[in-house]
Amino acid sequence: MPKIVTLPGDGIGPEVTAAAVQVLREVAPDLSIEEHAIGGAAYEAHGDPFPQVTRDALGDADAVLLGTVGGPQNSPWNSLPRPLRPESGLLALRKALGCYANLRPVRVQPGLEHLSPLKPELARGVDILIVRELLGGVYFDGDRKIEGDTAYNTMRYTTAEVERVAKMAFWAAEQRKGRVTSVDKANVLEVSELWRRDVQALRDRSYRSIHLNHEYVDSVAMLIVSDPSRYDVIVTENLFGDILSDLAAVIPGSLGLMPSASLGDGAGLFEPIHGSAPDIAGQGVANPAAAIMSAAMLLRHGLGRSDAANQIERAVALALREHPTRDLGGKADTVTFTRAVLEAMGTPAV
Amino acid sequence: MPKIVTLPGDGIGPEVTAAAVQVLREVAPDLSIEEHAIGGAAYEAHGDPFPQVTRDALGDADAVLLGTVGGPQNSPWNSLPRPLRPESGLLALRKALGCYANLRPVRVQPGLEHLSPLKPELARGVDILIVRELLGGVYFDGDRKIEGDTAYNTMRYTTAEVERVAKMAFWAAEQRKGRVTSVDKANVLEVSELWRRDVQALRDRSYRSIHLNHEYVDSVAMLIVSDPSRYDVIVTENLFGDILSDLAAVIPGSLGLMPSASLGDGAGLFEPIHGSAPDIAGQGVANPAAAIMSAAMLLRHGLGRSDAANQIERAVALALREHPTRDLGGKADTVTFTRAVLEAMGTPAV
Ligand SMILES: CC(C)[C@H](C(=O)O)[C@@H](O)C(=O)O
Numbered sequence: 260m261p262k263i264v265t266l267p268g269d270g271i272g273p274e275v276t277a278a279a280v281q282v283l284r285e286v287a288p289d290l291s292i293e294e295h296a297i298g299g300a301a302y303e304a305h306g307d308p309f310p311q312v313t314r315d316a317l318g319d320a321d322a323v324l325l326g327t328v329g330g331p332q333n334s335p336w337n338s339l340p341r342p343l344r345p346e347s348g349l350l351a352l353r354k355a356l357g358c359y360a361n362l363r364p365v366r367v368q369p370g371l372e373h374l375s376p377l378k379p380e381l382a383r384g385v386d387i388l389i390v391r392e393l394l395g396g397v398y399f400d401g402d403r404k405i406e407g408d409t410a411y412n413t414m415r416y417t418t419a420e421v422e423r424v425a426k427m428a429f430w431a432a433e434q435r436k437g438r439v440t441s442v443d444k445a446n447v448l449e450v451s452e453l454w455r456r457d458v459q460a461l462r463d464r465s466y467r468s469i470h471l472n473h474e475y476v477d478s479v480a481m482l483i484v485s486d487p488s489r490y491d492v493i494v495t496e497n498l499f500g501d502i503l504s505d506l507a508a509v510i511p512g513s514l515g516l517m518p519s520a521s522l523g524d525g526a527g528l529f530e531p532i533h534g535s536a537p538d539i540a541g542q543g544v545a546n547p548a549a550a551i552m553s554a555a556m557l558l559r560h561g562l563g564r565s566d567a568a569n570q571i572e573r574a575v576a577l578a579l580r581e582h583p584t585r586d587l588g589g590k591a592d593t594v595t596f597t598r599a600v601l602e603a604m605g606t607p608a609v
Numbered sequence: 610m611p612k613i614v615t616l617p618g619d620g621i622g623p624e625v626t627a628a629a630v631q632v633l634r635e636v637a638p639d640l641s642i643e644e645h646a647i648g649g650a651a652y653e654a655h656g657d658p659f660p661q662v663t664r665d666a667l668g669d670a671d672a673v674l675l676g677t678v679g680g681p682q683n684s685p686w687n688s689l690p691r692p693l694r695p696e697s698g699l700l701a702l703r704k705a706l707g708c709y710a711n712l713r714p715v716r717v718q719p720g721l722e723h724l725s726p727l728k729p730e731l732a733r734g735v736d737i738l739i740v741r742e743l744l745g746g747v748y749f750d751g752d753r754k755i756e757g758d759t760a761y762n763t764m765r766y767t768t769a770e771v772e773r774v775a776k777m778a779f780w781a782a783e784q785r786k787g788r789v790t791s792v793d794k795a796n797v798l799e800v801s802e803l804w805r806r807d808v809q810a811l812r813d814r815s816y817r818s819i820h821l822n823h824e825y826v827d828s829v830a831m832l833i834v835s836d837p838s839r840y841d842v843i844v845t846e847n848l849f850g851d852i853l854s855d856l857a858a859v860i861p862g863s864l865g866l867m868p869s870a871s872l873g874d875g876a877g878l879f880e881p882i883h884g885s886a887p888d889i890a891g892q893g894v895a896n897p898a899a900a901i902m903s904a905a906m907l908l909r910h911g912l913g914r915s916d917a918a919n920q921i922e923r924a925v926a927l928a929l930r931e932h933p934t935r936d937l938g939g940k941a942d943t944v945t946f947t948r949a950v951l952e953a954m955g956t957p958a959v
């Protein structure tokens with residue numbers, strides 16, 4: 260019996276996670292599902308944004324379904340010492356699971372081009388997979404401090420860190436169009452020089468069928484908006500990936516539609532990419548589509564159950580058309596939308 | 610007699626700089642204009658992308674007009690030792706001039722909304738000024754190396770560096786809508802924590818009339834595309850500014866329209882933000898509008914000649930409508946467009 264740990268977290272996290280769990284139970288009644296605390300909620304309950312009890316529960320988990328983490332701008336959590344803030348719980352979770360590759364599919368659903376901030380002719384057919392390195396770079400290096408009126412952070416990468424995430428990108432590209440764009444700032448940074456060298460060497464050594472090119476991060480920020488169809492798989496380091504994956508996420512028009520998977524050595528971590536949206540938390544109106552699609556990614560990448568994943572994704576696509584939520588200009592609330600997904604799953608696949 | 614140094618540089622740099630100089634001579638016949646080498650062209654001529662003769666010429670310059678720097682992706686320049694590459698010449702130039710603030714206006718010209726990759730209703734009326742810190746952060750810190758299979762760069766900021774660029778942003782906001790958004794990643798980086806603290810303290814101490822808020826860089830990357838009208842002045846550190854200013858630059862629809870000014874302790878540096886566009890270099894088809902508008906910024910910010918700057922900007926707006934260049938879907942080449950600007954300057958202002 261596969262074990263799933265759910266970490267609802269803060270803001271709308273609990274609402275959308277509950278919806279995703281309902282759907283999971285429907286397609287995979289055999290799962291054992293165990294809920295634990297993370298982020299601000301965990302700090303309130305245990306004085307720690309990543310408490311030991313949560314850490315322990317992950318030990319034998321097969322996959323983790325995360326809600327969202329973090330409070331509003333003016334939350335008292337934000338003035339806690341850094342290790343106690345909600346975000347530190349998230350970073351510690353990623354590290355504990357060894358999830359070094361964050362996969363973010365950016366797909367414009369046919370018929371939903373009008374939701375994009377881009378012109379429909381640019382949004383149409385966009386299908387990008389962003390692979391963000393998640394455990395390295397300036398995020399985790401211990402060499403960081405504020406000393407009087409000077410602050411330092413260190414960006415660091417090793418060949419081993421670059422290669423394992425590049426492998427993930429090449430592997431993903433093999434099941435797509437076979438094109439990988441590696442993004443760096445090699446005209447300025449030594450870290451990027453290493454990154455570019457190692458990604459290219461790995462391609463030349465072991466992935467000769469992949470078409471690999473290298474682009475600068477500033478240029479990609481432009482092109483992802485002005486010509487998004489040029490990209491298939493994008494692979495990049497942690498900080499650039501944070502920026503570019505959020506940027507790309509606006510193309511489909513609603514963050515409420517975007518799931519993500521973080522994979523690595525052990526159990527995978529699956530989460531919607533939208534934030535905790537404190538302004539609408541607790542009102543029952545959050546769009547759970549991204550959380551539900553994260554559950555689908557969990558089934559596919561975490562448990563190898565592609566059929567169930569496909570079934571969910573088809574049902575979500577249908578529900579989005581028939582019962583759009585408020586963020587999409589529709590009227591459905593969380594419960595109505597979730598019910599629509601469950602009903603759509605009852606209909607035989609076409 | 611004010612002295613202007615022009616640095617045409619690489620790719621289309623010489624063509625567009627020549628056009629801008631023609632316009633400058635027309636509105637300011639009293640200027641002494643001296644041309645010098647920078648970038649790849651300077652490496653070819655002097656074995657150094659920022660040669661001593663260029664450095665010397667800047668000593669008594671009142672302002673510098675730069676073309677573009679850098680070769681194509683596969684240029685042999687890119688395999689030179691880092692200090693000899695074209696980009697190093699650009700960074701050394703910024704440092705030599707002490708230009709710590711890069712100002713990039715992003716304005717959608719009325720009537721040209723259709724050029725934007727965004728939906729016209731989102732592009733309409735966008736008027737953002739991005740102020741990018743240009744001499745600090747991960748760009749210049751000496752603590753950088755590749756050592757075996759590990760590479761390091763250091764991000765560093767001091768209070769003095771933060772304050773001088775924040776002052777520039779507050780000053781600019783005072784002549785605009787009085788709103789400043791400071792962009793950082795304070796939920797992860799100590800450097801950002803210092804940045805946020807110091808920008809806020811300066812506002813509270815000396816710029817109480819400014820409305821200041823703080824946003825995370827990943828969130829700004831989203832919002833600048835999905836809701837660009839929310840921004841007035843954006844101030845941020847060097848690397849985030851590199852990415853965000855290029856991202857914002859696509860909103861008006863053509864990089865060929867975007868000037869920039871880099872200001873600091875001494876002579877200002879004025880340059881179009883488009884790259885060297887090696888694919889069309891030497892063909893006489895490059896759009897010189899950005900270079901000409903950079904010359905206008907030079908007159909305004911470098912020499913205090915706002916009337917002449919306004920005259921140029923009006924003429925460019927007119928020429929863009931009547932004689933659009935190829936990047937805008939029109940037919941005008943560099944010479945035709947420049948002639949149209951010169952003619953439009955002859956017409957009395959309305
Ligand atoms: C909350 C923050 C630490 C996090 C990150 O920067 O990784 C978030 O922006 C994300 O992308 O998941």
Ligand SMILES: CC(C)[C@H](C(=O)O)[C@@H](O)C(=O)O
Binds near residue numbers: 447477679699851
């Ligand atoms: C060429 C490069 C060093 C430069 C930078 O990153 O500053 C460029 O991208 C720019 O924005 O002017």
